[in-house]
Amino acid sequence: MVGPPAAPPDLAELPHLRLVTAAVADWEPERSYDLITCVHGLHYLGDQLGAITRAASWLTPDGRFAAHFDPESVRRPDGSGAARAVVAALRAAGFEYRARRHLLVLDGGREVALPFAYAGADPAAGPNWTGQPAVGSYYH
Known part of the structure; x- marks a missing residue:
């Protein structure tokens, strides 16, 4: 027999x-984290690369960052695609990009500097690989 759903735990119990x-653009955590994930969330941010590099610095030395990331949403100011250059720079910085699953992974916290400067975003860029509305991120 199936009963009613369990009540959420009282926060005092956790x-x-x-x-x-x-x-995420200006939050300063008080500590480091073993795991930082972003499931289908980066495509709603203007400065996706900024969020990724900030999260990398919040990890413990053995921590892991894992996020869905669509490099096709990253463009140059003239509208041309920057996906290949962005993925190459992320890999050079120690990230692994699993294209089939659109998964970006980094093991071990570190400061990451990417050779891109945020130029702005287009909140009406259209759907991404999931079919959901997405923001286009523009970088020099």
Whole structure:
């Protein structure tokens, strides 16, 4: 027999859990993390590469970052694609990109500098590989 869904746990029962609501662009964590994930979320951000590099610096030395990432959403200011250059730069910085699953992975926290400067975003860029509305990110 199936009963009603279980009630969510009382936060007092989870002393190591803390809910933080903040903009990823300017949030400064108080500690490092063993795992940072972003499931189908980067395509809603303007400065995707900025968020990725910031998250890399928040990892512990043995931590892992894993996020869905669509490099086709990264463009140059003239509208041309920058996907190949972005993936090459991410790989050179230590990331692994699994194209078939659109998965970007980094093991081990570090400062990451990519050779791109954020130029702006297009919130009406259209659907991404999931078919969901996405933001186009533009970089010099």
